Amino acid sequence: MMDIRSQKLFSEFGLKQLLTEVAVGPKKINISQAMAIAIYEAYGGAQRVSPNPLVGCVVLDSHGNFLSKGHHEVYGSAHAEINALKKLDREKLQDATVVVTLEPCAHVGKTGSCALYIKDLPVKRVVYGLVDPFHLVSGKGAQIIKGAGKEAILYSEFKDSSEGKLTPMMSAKEKEFISSQLEILAENFLKNFRYSKPFVALKWAQSLDGKMALKNYESQWITNAQSRNYAHYLRSVYDVLIVGAGTVHQDNPKLNIRLEGFDLERKLLIIDPDATVFKSYDRLAFSKYHKKENVFFVVDTNSSETSIAFNLTVNPPGSFKNVLFLHKNEAGFFPLEEIHKFCFERGMKSILVEGGPTTLSQYLNQAAFDRVYAFVAPVIMGDGLSYSDQFSISSMTQRLNLRSVEKLEIGDDVLFTGLKNI
Numbered sequence: 001m002m003d004i005r006s007q008k009l010f011s012e013f014g015l016k017q018l019l020t021e022v023a024v025g026p027k028k029i030n031i032s033q034a035m036a037i038a039i040y041e042a043y044g045g046a047q048r049v050s051p052n053p054l055v056g057c058v059v060l061d062s063h064g065n066f067l068s069k070g071h072h073e074v075y076g077s078a079h080a081e082i083n084a085l086k087k088l089d090r091e092k093l094q095d096a097t098v099v100v101t102l103e104p105c106a107h108v109g110k111t112g113s114c115a116l117y118i119k120d121l122p123v124k125r126v127v128y129g130l131v132d133p134f135h136l137v138s139g140k141g142a143q144i145i146k147g148a149g150k151e152a153i154l155y156s157e158f159k160d161s162s163e164g165k166l167t168p169m170m171s172a173k174e175k176e177f178i179s180s181q182l183e184i185l186a187e188n189f190l191k192n193f194r195y196s197k198p199f200v201a202l203k204w205a206q207s208l209d210g211k212m213a214l215k216n217y218e219s220q221w222i223t224n225a226q227s228r229n230y231a232h233y234l235r236s237v238y239d240v241l242i243v244g245a246g247t248v249h250q251d252n253p254k255l256n257i258r259l260e261g262f263d264l265e266r267k268l269l270i271i272d273p274d275a276t277v278f279k280s281y282d283r284l285a286f287s288k289y290h291k292k293e294n295v296f297f298v299v300d301t302n303s304s305e306t307s308i309a310f311n312l313t314v315n316p317p318g319s320f321k322n323v324l325f326l327h328k329n330e331a332g333f334f335p336l337e338e339i340h341k342f343c344f345e346r347g348m349k350s351i352l353v354e355g356g357p358t359t360l361s362q363y364l365n366q367a368a369f370d371r372v373y374a375f376v377a378p379v380i381m382g383d384g385l386s387y388s389d390q391f392s393i394s395s396m397t398q399r400l401n402l403r404s405v406e407k408l409e410i411g412d413d414v415l416f417t418g419l420k421n422i
């Protein structure tokens with residue numbers, strides 16, 4: 001399944017044709033094309049590498065011909081560079097160029113150090129897309145490679161090869177585009193390391209007139225079966241799924257991942273102020289599809305219902321390790337950053353919020369998100385419920401803008417995604 005975040009890269013860089021050409025014979029490509037393939041390749045790990053970053057790698061021979069590609073496939077397994085390089089004999093690597101989306105790692109973690117591995121190969125240079133934000137690695141991987149007499153060059157600083165063996169042909173526009181694609185590829189990882197916060201994506205299905213349910217709460221189904229399948233893909237690429245209590249009560253959803261060949265379970269967090277979902281746990285469908293240790297609740301500290309549900313006069317709140325007892329803000333809602341902090345501290349580094357309208361409105365009001373996925377179906381639902389019903393602004397200067405927007409046609413539906421403009 002194509003990750004929508006790579007849609008523009010795929011079409012604007014002519015990757016369909018390029019990938020066919022490199023697969024059939026010697027093909028000389030420039031550094032931007034190699035980086036584009038490496039980025040596209042990296043998305044192949046989207047369902048399995050978290051909390052590690054998505055990384056892709058392409059190897060070119062001394063003349064700039066494509067030799068191989070690889071990506072980080074599964075958390076804890078070989079890194080992209082190793083997967084691309086291990087396929088090649090040493091002779092082929094004489095004066096080769098390694099193009100990789102992230103600076104090769106310097107430290108020995110679950111696997112060996114990629115920088116040390118490359119240092120011992122006869123390659124001439126490494127062009128890397130981003131400096132690793134991880135303090136144990138940052139700049140050190142490049143240093144190891146340079147220390148072995150090889151070139152280690154940040155993609156944005158790459159200039160034409162002095163020997164003319166490579167044909168970089170990068171226009172400033174291409175370079176800017178690839179640089180933004182590199183940031184998008186590593187968006188979860190960069191947010192985690194730059195801000196010690198999880199990356200948060202909102203997802204909803206809407207009609208053409210912006211509705212996600214009728215007033216009587218009927219909402220199934222707005223989008224087509226392929227879109228709903230894609231929504232399961234999204235669930236598989238984020239560490240935790242967040243929903244509000246209203247959705248659980250109205251729809252009694254399973255909230256699991258139903259994708260052929262995908263066997264992992266993600267965590268689930270329910271915003272459940274009065275513990276109404278918690279109290280009905282065993283009667284609700286989701287409880288059959290999630291291990292208890294993977295389900296988390298956020299409840300209102302001041303609610304008498306909550307106090308009764310957890311028998312707080314006997315059990316201290318701290319004894320429920322999967323429950324966040326939280327105070328509401330002045331507007332009567334939970335401060336979402338507190339929920340995100342709770343998730344981050346428990347290893348949930350990326351979040352997908354599926355709504356419904358009350359939950360999503362709060363995310364918009366608090367601007368507590370990084371990315372939006374909106375599935376838009378060609379139907380009109382009239383005066384139903386919208387994700388922005390309770391998001392109120394009085395001036396166009398307060399509107400939320402999206403940037404780096406991508407569109408994917410899914411049958412007659414359109415999936416839009418974009419990053420919150422900050």
Ligand SMILES: NC(=O)c1ccc[n+]([C@@H]2O[C@H](COP(=O)([O-])OP(=O)(O)OC[C@H]3O[C@@H](n4cnc5c(N)ncnc54)[C@H](OP(=O)(O)O)[C@@H]3O)[C@@H](O)[C@H]2O)c1
Pocket residue numbers: 203204205206211212213214216217218219220222243244245246247248250251271272273274332333334335336354355356357358359360362
């Ligand atoms: N089209 C779609 O993509 C989509 C997706 C999901 C759901 N839906 C539809 O949405 C409808 C349900 O709407 P809904 O608004 O009731 O659902 P909801 O957002 O799932 O749940 C609302 C409840 O969650 C709690 N809540 C959420 N965020 C909170 C916050 N920041 N602070 C405090 N409490 C918070 C509140 O609980 P309390 O009331 O206990 O205070 C609130 O009433 C259903 O018809 C469902 O089918 C549609």
